[in-house]
Amino acid sequence: xxxxxxxxxxxxxxxxxxxxxxxxxxxxxxxxxxxxxxxxxxxxxxxxxxxxxxxxxxxxxxxxxxxxxxxxxxxxxxxxxxxxxxxxxxxxxxxxxxxxxxxxxxxxxxxxxxxxxxxxxxxxxxxxxxxxxxxxxxxxxxxxxxxxxxxxxxxxxxxxxxxxxxxxxxxxxxxxxxxxxxxxxxxxxxxxxxxxxxxxxxxxxxxxxxxxxxxxxxxxxx
Ligand code: 4FL
Numbered sequence: 746x747x748x749x750x751x752x753x754x755x756x757x758x759x760x761x762x763x764x765x766x767x768x769x770x771x772x773x774x775x776x777x778x779x780x781x782x783x784x785x786x787x788x789x790x791x792x793x794x795x796x797x798x799x800x801x802x803x804x805x806x807x808x809x810x811x812x813x814x815x816x817x818x819x820x821x822x823x824x825x826x827x828x829x830x831x832x833x834x835x836x837x838x839x840x841x842x843x844x845x846x847x848x849x850x851x852x853x854x855x856x857x858x859x860x861x862x863x864x865x866x867x868x869x870x871x872x873x874x875x876x877x878x879x880x881x882x883x884x885x886x887x888x889x890x891x892x893x894x895x896x897x898x899x900x901x902x903x904x905x906x907x908x909x910x911x912x913x914x915x916x917x918x919x920x921x922x923x924x925x926x927x928x929x930x931x932x933x934x935x936x937x938x939x940x941x942x943x944x945x946x947x948x949x950x951x952x953x954x955x956x957x958x959x960x961x962x963x964x965x966x967x
Contacts, residue, residue: 833872
């Protein structure tokens, strides 16, 4: 899957080339590219923002470099174009799974007080929020979207698919343990040492259900 990210701060995206996503890129499953919007400005001082019409605090990203960048990067509209914004629909596991089926994504990150509305209207397919808070820019939100979507791309997770985990069934994950069997007086639950796989599955399902009831009862209501 191709993911192109339009931003004024392309160096912020280095973490996407580490760890599991870095391995997926080397395997050819993902191709993530951060593209500098400033490279597309026609302004002789490379300015990409200006004061808001009507007044108010802060600066607004100017439409020309954004529209030119989108048209240059995705001339045939092959990518799903998403503007990261608190006004968008909220990212969930289900939304991430749907987006993982697209041929590719183009993510637009806003900075300052926002983006000229005409740039959004002319180029974007949808707006997506990662939660009800405001960030200093859309970059961290874009990274969250890339990570959550990439986990659903076949082959990115080496063991077990994102579809199999309990969150995909709408539940919280059960507790996990590794060696040693006792740490600071705390023992691993006996059932996990028993080798009895049916009992282990039953215990894990019960733990998931109890944790979800206690901490996220909202997930159990449909
Ligand atoms: C984007 C916040 C998506 C939450 C500032 C600029 C944001 C955001 N979800 N805050 N973009």
